[in-house]
Amino acid sequence: GCWDHARRKFVEASKAAPVKKKGTKVSKADVAIGKIRKRYAIEKRIEKLPPEEKTRQRQQLAQPVLDDLKAWLEKNSTRVPRDSLTYKAIQYTLNQWELLIGYLADGRLNISNALAENAIRPFAVGRRNWLFADTPRGAKASATIYSLIETAKANGLEPFAYLYHVLRHIGGASTVEDIEALLPWKTPLKKMQEG
Structure with missing residues (x-):
């Protein structure tokens, strides 16, 4: 349910497309990116609002953008080759749709899970190293x-x-x-700096 993942699939499709000559139509992947970008612009505008107001604004502003995007995805899913990255991006987004729009119902939710992924990245990177903790006590100490x-x-x-x-x-x-x-949540910064 992360819009960053859905957008990334279209960006990959856009990058893989043949270089466009001046005056040619934009690719379908680029059109999808533009439609998704509208979503991010709305989020940027409302990011500092309280959750209840954010929910209201999302339903008022983002819902029509999402409805337009979904209609466009459904219409174009049959207009691109099945083995193309654009087709895969469209199918991924449609398959994830219910999860992708879940944030509309709750202003506390983010449209991206990038913050959560960044927080667990050290664990994912260290996972292979933990195989060599040598003992259960060593693994527990590392954790x-x-x-x-x-x-x-x-x-x-x-x-x-x-x-x-x-x-x-x-x-x-x-x-x-x-x-x-x-x-950590009880340790004031000043107290730490004093030693």
Whole structure:
């Protein structure tokens, strides 16, 4: 249900198309990209609105754009060769349609899952390395460190400074409250910078 993925398929189709000569029609992939771009323009305009208003604006502004795009996709799915990247992009978008339009019902949802993918990328990259953790305890230790680093990032803290702060103070923690005070969302930046 990510519009970035759907758009990327059309971008790939556009790049793979033969070079256009001046005065020739734009490709169907380029037309789809233009229609999808309208969606992003709407999101840019409403990004700072509260969720309830964003939902209302999406239904008012984005729904007609999406209806137009879907009609165009259905009409053109039979007008491109089945082995083309454009056909595959059209089919992907149509097959994902219900998921792609799910964001219309809730202003808290994003049209892209790029932020979530970026947050888990270190885990995906490290996955192969974890095969060599040697022991279950080593794997658990790695997972703990990765969790601390990513949680620090998610809370706007510089990971090295946060880990340094935790390691300097955890030995003196004698209560649950002392340990909880070291959690990333409870560790003020100023306190960390002071050591």
